[in-house]
Amino acid sequence: MPFTPFHMGPGILIKSLLQGSFSLMVFGWTQIVMDIQPLIVLITGEGHLHGFTHTYVGATLIAIFSGLTGKYLSEVGLKVLHITEHGTPITIPWWVVYLSAFLGSFSHVLLDSIMHADVEPFFPFSLQNTFLGFIPVSMLHKICLYSGLAGAALYFTIHWKLKRKRWIS
Template sequence: MPFTPFHMGPGILIKSLLKGSFSLMVFGWTQIVMDIQPLIVLITGEGHLHGFTHTYVGATLIAIFAALSGKYLSELGLKILRITENGAPISISWWVVYLSAVIGSYSHVLLDSIMHADVEPFFPFMFDNQFLEIVSVSMLHKVCLYSGLIGAAIYFGIAWHLKGKIK
């Protein structure tokens, strides 16, 4: 299903580990961009549900687009939410933006490859999906959910610990 929140679980874990070297907003934007093509197919009933956007070649192009647009959208979102760093607006560096978009698009292809038979992750070089059902869909959902919960616990646990050290 397009725009599934399960993709965000691993992103939250990565954010908790990489902190300022990873943008969860750019990662999330990339998840949305990845699923625009399947959404169009669901609405129109025409096309390949998990088509070119769900290949690693397509994911590379999506990552570039998501990075270029996501940097400015994320910085605007942070400004609207009034999230600052020492009172100044946050600027996300380009290397963080690209890293976050690449991780977002490639992880999306991997996760969807495990659960969707129509994904051809290595197209046009290979037409089969070697990741299909390497774990059950139920287990995949649990891994995504638990990685998000663990990531949130790490992120807020470190923030709580550091807040106590500052005082």
């Protein structure tokens, strides 16, 4: 997957379905953290492109780190953007933070496992990548893109209907 943007498609769909029970900001932060190691390999030319960070063990550690840092980064971001809930700053519950971070890191490993031969998702227990080629890469890209578009449409439709309902009442 080219860095984060394609990974955000499924996240946008999840956000539209779970609404306030999911943080797209924490999910996105997790995508960025997941791809720091491959970025370093691309820049330096040293190391395994999709190494330990693209295993489920590595994804677990990244989810914990991303949750701890992402909660505060997201809350500061919401404050800077003046996004509040009835005039009070939004705080993201820890369970939402970790749900978002774990969905972010595990989905990242799954999506990259489908398209990259060097991903070993079950390392150190197995070097096999049983997901490789599960679907064609072009279809994977379309699924990510269309899930993002469908999620955005659904999200804004729900918000529009809720806003209209409050306006009518």
